[in-house]
Amino acid sequence: MKISREDVLYVAELAHLELEESEVEALRGQLDAILTHIDKLKQVDVSAVEPMAQVLHSGASPEAALRDDVVRPSDVADAVLEQAPEAKKPYFRVPKVIQR
Amino acid sequence: MSAAKQWTIPSVREALETKNISARELTVEFYSRIEKRNPELNAFLALSPERAYAQADCIDAMRARGETLPALAGVPVAIKDVISTRGIRTTCGSRILETYVPPYDATAVERLESAGAIILGKTNCDEFAMGSSNENSAYGPVRNPVATDRVPGGSSGGSAAAVAAGLAVAALGTDTGGSIRQPGAFCGIPAMMPTYGRVSRYGLIAFASSLDRIGPLTKTVHDAAALLAVIEGHDANDSTSANVPRSDYFEEMEKPIRGMRIGIPAEYFGEGMDPEVRAKVEAGIELMKRIGCQPVELRMPHTEYAIATYYIVATAEASSNLARFDGVRYGLRVTGDSLREMYKKTRGRGFGPEVKRRIMLGTYALSSGYYDAYYLRAQKVRTLIARDFMLAFEKVDAIVTPTSPSPAFLLGERTTDPLSMYLADIYTVTGSLAGIPGISVPCGTTSKRLPVGLQIFGTRFAESRVLQLAHAFEQAGGFSF
Numbered sequence: 001m002k003i004s005r006e007d008v009l010y011v012a013e014l015a016h017l018e019l020e021e022s023e024v025e026a027l028r029g030q031l032d033a034i035l036t037h038i039d040k041l042k043q044v045d046v047s048a049v050e051p052m053a054q055v056l057h058s059g060a061s062p063e064a065a066l067r068d069d070v071v072r073p074s075d076v077a078d079a080v081l082e083q084a085p086e087a088k089k090p091y092f093r094v095p096k097v098i099q100r
Numbered sequence: 101m102s103a104a105k106q107w108t109i110p111s112v113r114e115a116l117e118t119k120n121i122s123a124r125e126l127t128v129e130f131y132s133r134i135e136k137r138n139p140e141l142n143a144f145l146a147l148s149p150e151r152a153y154a155q156a157d158c159i160d161a162m163r164a165r166g167e168t169l170p171a172l173a174g175v176p177v178a179i180k181d182v183i184s185t186r187g188i189r190t191t192c193g194s195r196i197l198e199t200y201v202p203p204y205d206a207t208a209v210e211r212l213e214s215a216g217a218i219i220l221g222k223t224n225c226d227e228f229a230m231g232s233s234n235e236n237s238a239y240g241p242v243r244n245p246v247a248t249d250r251v252p253g254g255s256s257g258g259s260a261a262a263v264a265a266g267l268a269v270a271a272l273g274t275d276t277g278g279s280i281r282q283p284g285a286f287c288g289i290p291a292m293m294p295t296y297g298r299v300s301r302y303g304l305i306a307f308a309s310s311l312d313r314i315g316p317l318t319k320t321v322h323d324a325a326a327l328l329a330v331i332e333g334h335d336a337n338d339s340t341s342a343n344v345p346r347s348d349y350f351e352e353m354e355k356p357i358r359g360m361r362i363g364i365p366a367e368y369f370g371e372g373m374d375p376e377v378r379a380k381v382e383a384g385i386e387l388m389k390r391i392g393c394q395p396v397e398l399r400m401p402h403t404e405y406a407i408a409t410y411y412i413v414a415t416a417e418a419s420s421n422l423a424r425f426d427g428v429r430y431g432l433r434v435t436g437d438s439l440r441e442m443y444k445k446t447r448g449r450g451f452g453p454e455v456k457r458r459i460m461l462g463t464y465a466l467s468s469g470y471y472d473a474y475y476l477r478a479q480k481v482r483t484l485i486a487r488d489f490m491l492a493f494e495k496v497d498a499i500v501t502p503t504s505p506s507p508a509f510l511l512g513e514r515t516t517d518p519l520s521m522y523l524a525d526i527y528t529v530t531g532s533l534a535g536i537p538g539i540s541v542p543c544g545t546t547s548k549r550l551p552v553g554l555q556i557f558g559t560r561f562a563e564s565r566v567l568q569l570a571h572a573f574e575q576a577g578g579f580s581f
Contacts, residue, residue, distance in 0.1 A: 008460070015419060015463040016426065016440070017456055018448030026453075027460055033519050034461060038408040041477050044484065051479035052486060055310050055535040056297040056342055067336045079203035085433035092428050095439050 002039075003032045107269045109175050109323045116163060116174050123156035123163070123174035127218055130176040134220070134267050141243050143252075143261040145181050147221035148188045152176070155218045171330055173216030178268035180259050181222040182229050183314065184303035185209055188219075192305050193227040193237040193255075196450030197431045206303025207338065208272060208314050208331040215330040220268055223258030227452045228422065229274055229307045231255050232282060232521050233514065236454040241511055246288055246551060250508040253283030259317050260287040270318045270327050274304060276311045277410050278504075278528025281540035284317055285503035285553020288542045290570065291317040292324045295561050296535035297342030299328070300335030308417035309340070311410075311532050321541065321571040325349035328563065344561050352564035357572040358392030360565075363496035367403035368527055374506045380552040381502045384543040384578055388500065391576050393569070396496050400488040403530055405481050410529040411522055412465050412478035418455075419462030425450065457518060486534040493559040498569050501527050503540040503553030527555060537563050541570045542579040554578070 008028045012019050019027070077090060086093040105111075107126075115121045121129075131149060138144050159174045179185055182192045184202035191197045205213070213219060226236040234242040234257025244252040245265035252261040256273030260283035263271050273280040275293040284291020292315045299314045306312060316327035326349075334343040364385060369378065389395060427433035427446030434445040451459070465474035492499060505524055514521050531538040536557055543554035554573070558566040573579075 003464075007464070011460050011464045011467065014467060015459050016423075016443040016447055017451070017459060018444040019456070020448075023453070023456070027457060030457060030518050031461060031464065034411065034522070035464075037519060037523075038412060038474065040405055040408045041412075041474075041481055044402070044405055044477075044481050046477060046480035046484070049480040049483050051476055052482040052533075053479060056340060067339070076203050080429070083200060083203070083430040085427060085431070094428055095436065095442055097439050 001032060002035045003028055106266060106319065108319050109172065109269060109326045112175050112269060113169065113173065116159070116169065119163075123159035123218065124153060126174055127152050127156045127176060130220055130267065137265055137267060140248065141245055141261050141265060142240050143223055143242050143258040143265065143267060144178065144221045145191060145193070145224050145239055145258070146189045148185070148219055151187065152218045152220055155213065159216055170214070170216035171326065172212060175217045175269050176220050177212060177217045178220050178223045178259055178262045178271040179209060180225050180256050180271070180273050182225060182274055182305045182307070183209060183272055184305065185219065185222065188222060190222060190305070191239070192229070193225045193239060194450065194452065194455070195238045195432060196425050196446070200431050202303070204303065207300040207335045209303065211331050212272070223256070223262055223271060225258055226255035227455050228305070228418070229255040229276055229279055230418070230454050230458055232278065232525055233509070234258065234283070235511065235515055236452060238452055243511070244287060244508050246549070247508060250510055250550070251286065253286035253508065255279040256317065257283050260284055260289060260291065263287070263317050263319060264289050270316055270323055272314055272331070273317050275313050275315055275532065276308050276414060277532050278525050280315045280317060281528050281538060281553065281555060282504050282525070284540040285551065286508040288545070288551030289317055289319060290321050290324050290539060290541045291315070292328065292539040292566075293531065293537060294328060294332065294563060295342075295537045297340055298332050298344075298537070298561065298563065300333070300338040300341045302335055302337035306421040308414040309421065310417060311414055321539075321567060321574050322350070322353070324539065325353060325567050342561070347564045349564060349567055353568050353571040355568055357569065360393045360498065360569060361396050361496040362388055362393045362569070363396050363398040363492050363499040365398040365400045365403065365492070365499060365501060367400050368501035372505050373502060376546040377502055377504070377506060377552050380544045380546070381554050383581065384554045384573070385500055387576055387578050387581070388569070388573060391572055398492050398496065398499070400492060402481065402484045402488050406485055406530045406533060407523055407526055409478045409481045409485060410525070410533060411461065412474050413482060413533070415458040415462030416465050416475050417462070419459045419466065422455070422459055454518070482533050485530060489530075489534040489536055489557070489559070497558075497565055499557040501555045501557070503527060503555040507546050507550035507552060531557050536560055537566050539566050539570050541573060544581045
């Protein structure tokens, strides 16, 4: 067994996911099966291999695609705030974070 | 439906130019088709008639003035619901975005509309494009128009079903591990994943940023080329979009195919493939030989590691990308006693089972103590998978494989075992990891009349080659034997 119930609860905390009791056991079994398959990767000799961290620019100059970092006017703030569950212009509102 | 005209991009253009139909009349026709067929298929999640008719009237005004019409004038298209559309609800097939209306258009959508296309609405998909059957949508599964007790494939199932059923002339889908190509195969239409960087992803709601691509699902290879030619090209709003020269796909597609070297990798014809799929794809390769292609046997030894690599890389990136859905800026909020409780309840309630599973897997793979063993190792194996392709393309012009090991399966058949669903992505995830272009084209049907898909890969930015071979195959009758 690669994954314990405690592992599931710990990772759910990291991921900010509230899980139902039934989900915890189901996920444990499923993640266990998937990670067992993923163990195949241990068979590969990767000692002299670079990780593929970039797709387009592996080996090429990354600057090619970057634009200048300049401020441009934008007037979408109100439209964006309209989509928020709770807002008070020009801010998003969230539950109180600091108690005094 | 049987008597309904099968519209394509050239036939729309011809009808508009000869004044057989107006853009408005054509739009009315497509909405009436959707009204009849969508209750059963569930391919569309939202319709945008106001925007569609405004665009149609604009095209009709151009016609009245005798102006030259743009490339996609009057062509009714559907947009996968993970792609942002200004003023049109965009849910990603998720409860967490049930009420979200984007304030801007994705670049691909903007380019389609600038070229005269008519946006009919948004198509159903697996939640956040995570799935291979469209059964992970929070708004119910899509039915395959070819056999309505079967899945249309996924995650772009709604786009594939809409085009196959004649509810749109073309559609945009997205492909992260096969999500354009596999539904194209299951529904019997051409479906293309362009090279990573070919099409801007500005406005695409991200799943896995090193893999996601936008591409066309259409009725013909010509139409796929026509859509790609409009949506491709550098975009300053997407730092991963490539600045590469464009080619004239229509000219390239007509070039003679004789002498083209097609690679047949042994690893794609091993165990686990449906025998009828094998027979059809082998017959497809025989047809390619008859029109002058030279088959070359290939070995691509890292293929067997592709699923494991993909499901680490994709889920790790997803766990990071989906952190933004926290009840603060858009979509669902479930209140809690603290900010942290609000995040957890919102995400717990808003995400479906597959999305939670992938966030959990990705978070685990990136967590302290496991990063090197899973994520870093997967990135290294990804290098080896990409290298297999680069070495192969020194010997061949294109690689030909099946798109999926089986034809469309029954609704509900695979929902209980996520791993078996993942393993069926074996032929498509390789090209996703390598960043190369690929197309699935129809390759006949099984004894139950289910479509089989044949996949063609090319090297990076070799869309011309891929389209050329796909087009020659289509012209030779390959779609329907």
